[in-house]
Amino acid sequence: MTGTNPAATGEQRRSKYARTPTEYAVHLLIQGGHREEVRFQTIQEFQKWYSGELVPKASSDDFITVPIKNVQGEYMVLRPSSVLGIRVEPVFSSSVERY
Numbered sequence: 001m002t003g004t005n006p007a008a009t010g011e012q013r014r015s016k017y018a019r020t021p022t023e024y025a026v027h028l029l030i031q032g033g034h035r036e037e038v039r040f041q042t043i044q045e046f047q048k049w050y051s052g053e054l055v056p057k058a059s060s061d062d063f064i065t066v067p068i069k070n071v072q073g074e075y076m077v078l079r080p081s082s083v084l085g086i087r088v089e090p091v092f093s094s095s096v097e098r099y
Contacts, residue, residue, distance in 0.1 A: 021090035
């Protein structure tokens with residue numbers, strides 16, 4: 001067997017059928033057992049909000065705004081100090097909707 005193993009050289013092979021997420025569902029795990037889901041169109045939008053709003057005020061008890069772009073006329077605020085965990089889930093659209 002000749003040739004090198006792509007994993008050994010750090011190269012990754014990308015499938016020609018690789019999917020791209022249509023949006024990202026961000027699950028906020030909040031103190032007291034509450035859970036909220038917020039959706040972002042791109043991972044960069046989430047990272048911008050996370051690093052620009054949430055992290056700088058992580059220990060603060062002041063309210064910050066959580067962007068809810070999918071629902072008109074609705075908004076959410078929370079105290080950054082009450083966020084215990086965050087799960088980011090890529091959402092893929094397909095020809096079969098599961099809602």
